[in-house]
Amino acid sequence: MPSGLGSADANGIWFYGESDVESLASDLLNIGQQSVSDAVGLDRDRLDDLERGLYCSLQLSASQNLTTSAAGVVWDVEASDPSGMHDNSTNKTRITFPVAGLYEVSVQLYNNNSSGTGTVYGRLNGTTDVPASSVRNIGQSGVGAPLKSVFTVAAAAADYVEIMVLHSAASGAIAGGAIALASSVTVKLIGA
16 A cells, blocks of 8 residues: 555556555555556457557468369568567468457458359358358459458457368469459458
């Protein structure tokens, strides 16, 4: 217990003090102050994560073939990844969330197949399809079809998302490389 009038802790929460060790008034006033201080510290950490702007932006260096079975997009170019959400040597399909929170995932794929239906969606932790993330587009004669999806994921720290893609005709590919229609994904923390 602080002596004198009291003092603020590292989180700015005031702890009451007094010089008379026999009086319990400061003990009564300090009930709950530590839990308030701990909660403020946790909130400050979460706000710091939002202000830091946790995000990553990934691309494909080359086209990836499509099949009728869902397969994770194998991202191999980190356009920007200051938060360490992706690893180019291990589990290249995964984008791992460093802290708990609400994340926005924005994916753009270009399916160069001119017939059949392409589908893209998010999958959480390798098993759970992310609700409202699925987008389908039918290729048109002579041209392919863009597959774009923007969705949110409420994630715990160390959860991961994969962008899954498939095609009804099992031919063609999603575009990669240094072209205007190259495939990309951006993931950013939008809420703690």
